[in-house]
Amino acid sequence: MLDLMMVRLPEIVIIIYAISILLYFIDFIDQNRKVNRIAFRLLSIVWILQTIFLFLYMLRTGRFPVLTLFEGLYFYSWVLITLSLAIHRILKVDFTVFFTNILGFSIMAIHAFAPFQRPTEAMAEQLVSELLFIHITMAILSYGAFTLSFVFSALYLLQYKLLKEKKWQKRLWRLSDLAKLEKISYVLNIIGVPMLLLSLILGLQWAFIKLPYFQWYDLKIIGSFLLLIVYSLILYLHRKKEIFGRKLALWNTAAFFIILINFFLVSRLSNFHIWHY
Structure with missing residues (x-):
């Protein structure tokens, strides 16, 4: 049953x-x-x-x-x-x-x-570790926050386009104002970055404890740190008022594609991670 x-x-x-x-x-x-x-x-x-x-x-x-x-x-x-x-x-x-x-x-x-x-x-025996579970769970939750940040950035770009073209339709008012969309997207990035950082720290700690041979140059590790650097840079530049509005939305959109590449493609090329088809 x-x-x-x-x-x-x-x-x-x-x-x-x-x-x-x-x-x-x-x-x-x-x-x-x-x-x-x-x-x-x-x-x-x-x-x-x-x-x-x-x-x-x-x-x-x-x-x-x-x-x-x-x-x-x-x-x-x-x-x-x-x-x-x-x-x-x-x-x-x-x-x-x-x-x-x-x-x-x-x-x-x-x-x-x-x-x-x-x-x-053998794999199950190798992976029985609270560190690993917390590492993967936090990574996926951070990806969830970044995904929603991308959605709000996409809504921002759509709203921006409608306003620029002066299409005063009902859909325009349901999208919320640009400032609110930008703020929510930014807040989601603030949530996602520390969660991803903690996830990477826990993942590295698990690797040092459990794996006999640890490769820093593994593509998955490089991709994850690149993702962290990109989103951290976005937060830094936004705080410095160097990127905001439409430019911030475009950066968020580009960063999200790095997530997709890291999640689906790089995981399959990694010698370190077991996530594969």
Whole structure:
């Protein structure tokens, strides 16, 4: 019974998730508040089902599910939905949920079609470490914060474009003002940078303790530190008033693509990390 639920639950989630995204798209085009409310409720159901799946997965494996790319993608998707729902409720910024969950659905779809990975007994023995779990979890949470920062930057660029072209339409007022979008994006970066830094410190500490041969020049390590440097530089330049507004949004957008490269491509080329297809 548990095995059947583990198989069917992600399939049900994908279907409801797709319907929710479709309804959000309809609202984005036609400004339909009723459709928006239905989409939000469906997305809340997706979150509940994803949470149930995570609980069942932990019950089945006896650990937190972040050891493989298969597991990490699911947790990343869950983090994006959780943050988008929370921000929508607290800040009431329209279209945040829609744009965030286009990314979330894409990640969920990749997860659904990725081959299931069960760590070998030797691997599981090697990876039983609280440091590793905290390292991976904090890294994914920081990626979640950076992803939402990218979404708010994308909304900023869209709002900026509409204002510049003087398209005074209803959608313009639902996007919130530029200052608010910029501030939220900046705050999310402030949250993401220290979380990523702590994640890297814990990851390096685990590597020194557990691995017989540690390579500083591993692509995943280089990519992660490059990501930290880029986002730290963004925060520094913004504090110095050297980048702000549209330029800040463009920097955030470029930095997000480094995240995608580091998460999907560099992980597969790494000799140090086990996340691969």
